[in-house]
Amino acid sequence: MSKHFLLIAAAPLALIAPAAAATEAPLATDSAPAATEAAESKEPEREVFTTGVAKGRDPLDSATSTSVLKAGEIEKLGARSLAEVLRNIPGIRTESSTGEGNSNYTIRGLPLASGGSKYMQLEEDGLPVLEFGDIFNVASDIFIRYDYNIGQIEAIRGGSASTFVSNSPGGVINLISKTGETEGGSIGFTTGLGYDSNRLDFAYGMKLSDTLRMHIGGFYRVGEGPRDVGFTAYKGGQLKFNVTKDFAGGYVRLHGKWLDDRSPQYVTVPVKITGTTADPEFSSFANFDVRRDSMLSSNITSLVTLDASNSPAAYSTSEGMHAKVKAIGLESQFDLAGWTITERFRYSAISGSTLRNQIFSLFSGASLPAAAGGAGGTLSYANGPNAGQVIANPAALNGNGIVGNMLLIRIDARSLDNINNDLRASRVWNVGGGKLTTTVGVYKSLQTIDTTWLYTNTYQDALGGGQSSLLNAANAAGTPLTQDGYVAFDLNVGGIPGQYRRTFDVDYNVTAPYGSVNFHVGPVAIGGSIRYDIGKVRGRLFGSDLGGGRAPRVPYDFNNDGVISDAEARTAALPLSRPAPVNYDYDYVSYSTGVNWRVSEPLAVFVRYSKGARAGADKILFTPSVSTVDGNLVEPDAAYDTVTQLEGGFKYRGANATLNVTGFLADTTDRNIQGGTGLEILRDYRAYGAEVEASYRTGPFSVTGGLTYTSAEIRSDSRNAAISGNTPRHQPDFIYTLTPQFDSKKVTVGFNLFGTTSSYAQDTNGLKMPGFAVVNAFLQFRPIERVQLMLNANNLFDTVGFYDIAQDAVPANGVGWGRAINGRTVSTSLRFDF
Template identity: 25%
Template sequence: MRTKLFAASAVAALLLSQPALAQASDATDIQEVIVTARAGTEAQRKVEASYAITTVSEERLRLQSPVSVAEVLRNVPGFWVEASGGVGGANIRARGIPIEGYAAVGLQEDGLPVQHDGGLGFLNSDFSFRMDETVQRVEVVRGGPSSIFASYAPAGVVNFITRKPGDSFEGVAKAEVGDYGLYRGDLWLGGPVAGFRVGLGGFYREDDGVRNPGWTGNKGGQVRFSIGRDFQHGSLDFNVKHTDDNNIFYLAVPLTFDSNGDTAEIPGFNANYGTLAGPETARVALRTNRGTREFDQTRGSDLQLTQYTLTGRLDLGGWRLTNGLRFRTSDLVRTGFYPNTPASAASRISQDVARVAGGVSGRLTYLNGGAAFDVANQNGTGLVMDAFLREQDITLDEWVDDLRIQRRFDVGSQSHDVAFGVYFARDEETFYQQGAAVLTDVRENARLLTLQVLNASGQVIATTTENGVSRYGSQFNNAEGESQTWALYASDEWRITDELRIDLGARWERIEMSGRNERSSTINLGQSASLADDQAISGAGVYDALDREFDGWAATVGVNYQFQPDVGAFARYTRAFRLPSLGDFITNPTNTAPRTQQFDLAEAGFKVSKPAFDFYATAFYSGFDSQGFTETRFDQATNSFVSRTEFAATRAWGLELEGQARPTSWFDLGFNATLQDPRLGDFIFNERVARVGGACPLPSDTPTAVGDCLRSRDFSNNLLIRTPKVSTRIRPAVNLLDGRLRLEAEWQWYGKRYSDLANTTVIPEYQLINAQVRYNISESLAAYAYGTNLTNEIGLTEGNPRAGQFVSGEAGARYYLARPELGRTFRAALLYRF
C-alpha cells in the first residue's frame, strides 16, 4: 500500500513539473543567516554569532545523502558520532560531555523539539526523525545558549529546517538505488494555492541492510503536508507529518586480533557485512507467566508517529509575538539481538553441568536439524554465546508549546533586542520491556543450539535449553507515567557599538512527574523439564508510585566583536543544567536518587568568512561536578544483567576547527577537526567481588561479613570512554565542465579510545575514505553517485558495553565483541528539480 501511495505521488510530481534553475554550488555565502538558539528580531549572520554553530547547506546534504541523523552530525566538529548502528539509536557525545545518545543534545524541527527529552529511555530522538528532501538545511549549535532556548540540551541543539513553499510552484523528485538492495524515492513540491502556501513531500525506501540479516532490514517512509498564509501583520502555518518506518538496529560483532595485535575477523565472519542476527533468531516464542509472546526481530525499530505543528507570528506596534505548538503521538517497538562475550563451547557446557546433580558431561547440538556441534572447532573457533532477545514497546503522546514575545529597543546609540518566553511540555509515556537469553553458535546469522547434560553412563539427565532459549524472562519492565514541564526564559542581544555586542540569557525550568512502575520477581514457570524456565523475571503485580518534582536554572553571557563585517571573535560562559526526566524513572525502577545535573561551559572563538575561504576556530571547556556513570553488565555465571551507578566529576578541554578554502573556481577544500582531552576528575569507589576458594582474589581486597569482598578502584584522571582525543575530516573537491561536474573525496580519521573507564580496553584508531560525484545533466536534472568506506576499513566505533563499562570483562581476551563501521557501499541517484 505504501509503495502504491509513493508511486502515485511521484506521478503527480511529474505532471506538475516545469523547468527550473540548476542547483546552487556548495560555496559558503557570507550573508548566511542563522535562526537557532537565539530570539532576536533582526537577522544575524553566522559570522556574527557569539557561539559556535555549524551549518549544513541544502547542497551539502545532497552531496552527502545522509541516511540518518548521525550521518548529518559527522559534519560537526566537537561531536563524536557513532553511526554504525543504522538509522536510529546512535551514540553521540559533544565536547567531552559524558552523556550518551541525545540526552544532552536537543533535536529540533523548525525551532520546536522533535522530542521534549531526546534521551527518553530507549526512545532516542533520532528514532523519531527521518531525513528526506523536505529538509532544506541544518543548523547545529554546540553548547553556547542551547540550554536557554531548549530543554535537555546542555551540549547543543540540532535544528532541521524544512522547506517552505514560495510564490511559484517548484519541487524536487529523487530516485536512489544502492548495492545492498536499496530502492528509495523522495519527493517535495510546493507553491501557492488560493492564496495559501501549500507543500507536500516525503520518502519511501526498502533495502536489505548493509549487514543483511536474511530479511528486508529497512522498509517504510513518511509523508509531510504543510499549509500556511501570510497576513498584513503576521503569518500562520500548519504542518502534519506521518512516519511509518521499520529499521534494523545493528549491534556488536565477534572479532579477534592478528599476529600484530590489530583488529581482525574471526573465521567465517565478515566484520564489514556480517551480523549475528539471522533467520533462526528472527521469530522466537517466549514463555512468561502471562502467556506466550512471539519475539519478532524482523520489526527492528518499528515506528508509527504522527506529528501536528501549528506556528504563528504577529507583529504589532514594534512588538513581535510568536507561538509554536506541536503535538505528537507515537508507538515504537524495538526488537534486537544483543550479543554477549563469546565463550568456548567446553566452558559453556561445564557451566551447565555444574548446575545439574549427577551431571558429568554435556553435549551441544543444533536446534534445527540436530547436527552435533564440534566443541573444539565448530565454525573454525568452537565458540558459543548467550545472546539476548530484547524487546521494548514504548508509546509517547506529547504536547509542546513555545510562546515568545520580542522587541528591539534603541537607547541612545545602543540597542537591545529582547525576548521573553514561556515553554510548556506534557508527556505521557508507557514502557514495557521483556527479554530472553538464547544459546547460539558464533557465525554470521547465528543458529540456535540445544545443550544437554549427561550422567556417568552417558544418559541425558537434563536439557538446559528449550527451543534454543537458555533463560526465559531475562529482563522485565512495565511502567507508565506522565510529566509536565514549565520553563521561563529571557534573552537580550545588547548592541553597544556597531562592532561590540553582549548577549545575555537565562532560563528557569520545573518538571512534575507521576506514574507507576511494576515490581519484578524471579519465578519458576514450571512449564517444562528444561532449566530455561526456572528463573524467569516477571511482573509481581505490585506497583511503586512515582510522584517527584525537580527544577533548575541556566544562565549565559556572550561577547561578540566584529573587527570587520566578515571577521569576528567571541567568548561565552554558560551555566547549564539537565533535569531528571520521566524516562529516568519508568525505564529504570532502581533509579531512586536522581539529581539535577549542573554543568559549567565556556568557549571562545575566532571567525572569518571571506569569498575565498571560511575559517572558524573555537576553544571550549566543559566541567561537571557530579556526573552519573551507569553500566548494565552481563554476568555469565548467572546468565543475567547486573546494573550499577557511580558518580564522579569530569573535565574536558578542547579545540574545534572547521572551514573551507576556495582558491579557484575549480577546486575547494573543506575540513573540520576536534582536539580534546576529556577526563574524569576524582573517581574513587569500592566494588564487590566474589571470593575464590573462600578467599579474596587479591591481597588488597577487604573481606565483608556477607561473604564477598570489597575492592578499591581509583580511575581518577582517566580518559572518558569512547571519545577520541583527535578526530579529523578533510574533503577536497574539484569542479569541472564549468561547474557541471563535481568530484569529492572525503577522509575521516579518528584516534584511539577506551571502552571502559579503567582504560584497560583500547578501541584502536581508524580511518574512512568516502567519495561523492554530482553531474548536472541539465538545468533541471542531476545525477549523483556515492561510495562509502571505500577501503573496507574495520573501524571500531564502540566495544562491548555489556562486558562492563567500568572495567571491561573482555580486556586481553582472544575473542571479543565490538561494533565496526558499515562496510563499503555504492549508491546512485537521479534528482529532478522543477
Template identity: 25%
Template structure:
C-alpha cells in the same frame, strides 16, 4: 495502515504535480526580511554568500555575526556530504563525535566530549521538539527526525545559548522544513545502493491561493542492510506537509507529518578469539558483513509470568527491528506589531514503538569448556555423563561440534520493548528591539511548556548460539552413558527465559520561563545574556518482579524466569532548574571577529525515571566556557572555538550483565566529575572557482575526576584522570572538491578523508579501540533540471571498531589491551542518485 497512508501520500504528490505548469522552473528565492522566519529555499546564504542562522538567536543572523558555534546545512550541502544517516551527517561537523554503526537511527552522538549517548543534543523541527525528553523509551531525536526533501536545511548550535533555547540542551539540532512560495517548485529523487537500497523522495510546493502556500513531501525506502541479517533490514516511509498563509504583518502555518518505519539495529560482535586475541574470527563472522542477527529468531517465543501467575508467551520477529510509528500536528504563528515581534508555536505528537533487537552480552567462550558437566547441571540430570551441543529444536539428534567452526559459542539477548508515547509542547515569545542612550537592545521573553508521557514494557531473554554470521541457535543437551538424551540446559536455543521484566508508565510536565537580551553597544560590539527557569513534575510507577521456577524438569531454561509479583514502586519528583548564559562578541573588521561565552546547564532526571526500578536520581550540572575566533572572506571562512566544560556531578551509572545468571545486575552508581578541554575548527578555502577545500578538526581532552561513589571492583584511583570511555582525543575530516562544466552540463568531484583517534571501552582505560580512518568520494553531474550522483563510502574497506561491549566491559575492559569485541564500521558501499527538479 502504512500502505494506505503511503498510497494517499503518493496520490497527493501526483495531484500537486498536476496543479503546476509543466514548464515551471526552479527560481531562487530571496530571504524573508521578517525577523526570525525561516525561508523556503535550498540555500542558507544571503546575497553576499553568508550563511543564515535562525536557531539560538532572537532574529535570523549571519553566521559570522552570532556569538556561538553554529552551522547551517542546506539541501545542496547535505547532498554533497552524502550522509548515510542523521548521525553520519552530524559527524561531519566539528565538535560532534558519532558512532553511526548501529544502523539508520538511534546512533551515538556526543557533543564536545559529553559522555552521554545523546550528547545532550535536542532535536527540533522548526524550533520545537517533536518529543520533549532528550531520550525517549528506546528512541531519541534521530528516530523521529528524518531527513528528506522536505528538510530545507539543518541548523546545529553547539554550546552557546543552547541551554536557553531548549530544555536539557548542550546542543540544538533544528530541522527547518520547506515552506511554499509564490513560485512553484518540486523535486523527485531515486536512490539505489549496493546494500540493496531502494528509495524514493518527492517534494512539491507552490501557491494555493492569495497569500496561501503549500508544501508536501516525504520518502519511501527499503534497504537490505549493511550486514547480512538473512531478512529485510529497513523499510517504511514518511510524509510531511504544511499550509502557510501570509498576513501583512506575519504568517501562520499548519504542519503535519507521519512516520511509519522499521529499522534493524546492529549490535557489537566478536571480531577476534578471546582465547587467542591475534586470531581473527573473519572466516566465521565477517568483519564488514557479519552479524549475530539471524532468521532463527523470526519467531522468538518470550516467556514470562504475569501478575496472576499465568505464564505468557510472546511471539516476536527479530526482523521487525525498531518499528516507530508516530504522527505530529503543529501550528506556528509569527507576527510584527509595531516594535514587537510575536512568535507562537505549538505541536502534538502521538506514537508507538515496538523494539526487537538481539543484544550482545558476554564474550564468546570455548565450546568444550562450556559443555563441561558442572555440579549444578549434574544435580539436575543425575544420570547424565556428558553435555553436548545440538542444533536447537532437533531434540538432540542434529549434533553440532563447535570445533567444526571457530571452537566458540556465545550468548546473546533478545530484547523486546513496547512503548506508547505522546508529547504536547508549546512556546510563546515576544521580542522587541529598542534604542537607549548606550546602544540598542534586542530583548526576547518567552514561556515554554510540555506534557509528555510514556508507557513501558520490557522483556529480555538469553540464547545460546554459534559464533558465525546468521548463527543457528544451539541446545546444550545432557546425554547418559548410552548416548540417550536425559535433559536440556537450554530449551530450543533459549538459555534463560525472561531474565529482565519491567512494566510501568510515566506522566510528566515542564513549564519554563526564559529571557534573553542582546545589547549592541557600538557597531561590532555586542553583549548578550539569558536565563531560563524550568519546573518539572515527574510522576510514574513500575511493577516489581522476581524469579520463578516454571517447573519444567526437562530443561534448566525455566528455572529462574522473571514474573510480576504484585508489587509496585510509585515515584513522584518535583524539581526546578536554572540555566543561564552570558557572552560578548566583537567584530574587529567585517572579516575578523571573536567572542567569549560562559553558560550553566542543568539536566533534570529523564521522564523514564518514572517507570525504572531503583534508579539513580540526580540532576546533572555543567559549567561551559567558550572562546571563539572567526574569519570570513566570501566563500572562504575559518571558525575556531576553544571550549572548557566541567560536569559536577555527572551521572554515568550503568546496568551490567551477569554471564553466570544471564540477568542484568543491580545498577552500578557511577557519579563523578567530568572535565572536557578542547578546541574545534571548521573551515573552507575557496580561492579559485574550480576548487575548494573544506574540513573540520576537533582536539579535546575529556577525562574523569573525583569519583564520588564506591563502585564494586573499581577504585577512584583507577579512574582519576582517565580518558572518558569511547571518546577520542582527536577526530575530523578533510573534504576537497573540484568543479568544472561542459556546455550546459556541470560536474563536481569531491572526496573525504575522516579520522577518529584512539578510544577506550572501560573506565580504567585498559582495553583500547584503535584509531581508524576512511576515504569516501563522489561525483555529481547536473544537466539543466536533471542531476545524477554517485557516492562511495569507506573505499579502501578500512577497519574500525566502535563501542566495545557495554554490557560487560564498562568496568574493567575485555581482558585484552586491544578490543576483541565491538561494533565494526561499515564496509565499502555505493549509492546512485537520480533526481529531477521542476
C-alpha cells in the same frame, strides 16, 4: 493529560486572529521563513542563524558557536543514517554504528556514559523530537528522518542553547523543513550496488496564491540493508507537509508528519582480539565479518516471552527499530505593538519498539560443553537447516568455534507521546545609539514514557550471511538445559531471576519561563539570558528488581507440550500488583552571558560563559535516587545534572574562505546508567579543547573541513574511586572531517573523509580501540538540465573501525565483542527536478 493538551493547543489557535490583522512591515532576518528558505533558494542570501537564540541574526554578530549544513551538500556525504550526517559538524561526536537510530551523540567532550544524546537536543523545526534524547533504548533519532523535506540543518554548541531550549546544556541540532518558498519539486530513486537497498524520495513545493504556499514530501524504502541479516530489515517511509499563509508582518503555518518505518539495530558482534593490551590487534573470525555480518539471522524469526500483561507473546525479530509517529503542529509569527511574537506548537503521537540481539558473553571451542551443558554435555542446532543435529566438535563450529550467550531483547514503546509549546516575544529598542533586544518566553512540554523491557536469554552460533542459528544444550545425562535455543524466557545472567523485566509508566511535565537581553552598539554586542525549568514527574513503575522482594518466576509451557522444561521454568513475570510510585518535583536555573566584537566586516571575536542542566528522566528510575515507597527523590539534587561552560574564539568570513575557531572548557556532573554494563554511575567530568571549522573556494574547486581536539577527564567517581583521573571511555583526542570537491556545470566529484584517533575501550583505561578514517566518495553527473545521476561509495576503502569494545584487556582466548562500523557499500541514484 488531555486537559493539558487542550490548554496548550488553544494558545496557537488564539494567535491566528490578531496575526491575520497585523499590518506592520514584513519581518527582517529574524523570521523563520527567511531562515528556512535560505536552503531552498539558489540566490545569494544574507546568512541568518535562528536555532537556540533569541532572534535570528548573522552569526558574526552573535557570541555563539554555530554551524549550518545545506541540503545540497548533505546529499554528497553518502551518509547512511542521520548520525553519519551529524558527525560532519565540528564539536559533535557520534557513535554511528547502530544503524538508523539509537546512535550515541555528545558534544565538546561532555560524557557519553550511556546511549542517545543526553546533553544535546535533537529538534525538528524548532521543537524537540523527544523531551529527553536518551530515553532507555528509544532515543530521539529513531523518530526522525533526513529526506528531501529538509532544507538545512542548524547546530549550536554551548552558548545560549542552555537557556533557549530545555534539557540541552551542550547544544542543539535542528532539522529545518522546506516550506514551499521555491516552487518545484524533485523525485529520486536510490538503489544499492551489491547490497539490497531501494529507496524512493520526493518533494514538491508550490505557491497556491500570492500569500499561500505549501510543501509536501517523503520517502519509501525496502531492503536488507548494508549488513547481511537474511531478511528484509528496512521497510517503511515518511510523509510530511506544511501550508503557510503569509501576511504583512508575519505568517501562520500548519504542518504534519506521518512516519512508519522499521530498520535493524546493529549491536555487538564477535571480534578477534590478539596482541597485547598496549598494542592490540582487532580482526574478524572465520566466516563472520565484523563489517558486514550481524547476530541477526533469517533463522531467528521470533522472540518468545511473556508480555507486559504477563500473557505469552511472540514478537517478530524483523521489527528491529520500529518508529511510528503521527504529528500535527502550528507555527505563527507576527508583529504586535512593536513586539515580534513567535508561537510554535506540536503534538506528536509516538510509539513503536526496538528489538536487538545482543552478546552477553561468548564461549569458545572445547570449553563449550562444560560451560553450556556441564562436563560431557552436548550442543545441537535448535533451528535452521541443521535443526536437531548434534554438534560433534564445537571447537570447529563454523570454522570459528564461537557460541554466543545472547540477550534477545524487545523494548515495547506503547507511548512516547510528546506535546511542546514555545511562545516568545521579542522587541528591539533604540537605546543610547545602539539596539537593545529584549525577549521573554515560556516553554511547555508534556512527555510520556510508557515502555516495557522484555529480556530473554538464548544460545547462538556465529555464522555470517544472516545464517546463524539458535543452539540447544544438554547435560551429560541428556537432560535438556534449553528449549528451542532459549536458556530462559527472561534474563538469566548474574543469578538474579527477572532482572531488567520492567515497565515505565511516567509523565514528565516541564514548564520553563525564560528571557534575554542583548545590547548591540557599534561593533560590540553584549548579552545575557536566563531560564527557569520546573518539572513535575508522576507515574508508576513495575519491575521485579525494584527491591522489597522479587517476583517469583512463573513457569509457562510456551511450546504447549504439557511439560515444563528447565528453560520454561526460568520465566519471570511483571509484579503487576506491586507498583512503585514516581512522585517528585524539581527545578533549576540556567544562565548564559557573552560578548561579541565585530572587529571588521569579515571578522568577529567572542567569549561566553554558561551554566545549564539536564533532567535525569528515566535514567534515575529503578535506582536508589528515587524512593520505591513514596516516589520522592532520596537526594534533592538527583533530578538533574549540571554543565558549566566557558568558550571563546573568532569567526572569519571572507569572499572565498571561512574560518571559525572556538576554545572550550566544560565541567559536568552525570548521574546515569552506563550502557553495556547496567552500572549506576555518579561522576564529575572536565573537558577542554578546541573546535575548528573552515572552508575555501577557488573557481570550481572547494574544500570544507572540521577538527575537534578534546582532553577529557573523570574528575571523581563516587561509586568507583579507582577510575578518578582517567579518560572517559570512547573519547578520542581528535575527530576530523574533510570534504574536497570539483564542481562544474555537468560534473561534481569529491569525497568526504571522517576520522577519529584512538580511544579507551573502558573507563579503567586498559585496552585502546584504534583510530580509523573512513572515506565516502561521490560522483554527480548532469547530462541534461534537471536530471542528475549520482554514484556514491560509503567506506570506499572498506576500513575496519570500532566504536565499542566490551573488554579492557586482550582476552586469553582472543575472543571479544564490540560494535563495528559498516563495510563498503556503493549506491547509485537518479534524480529529476521539475
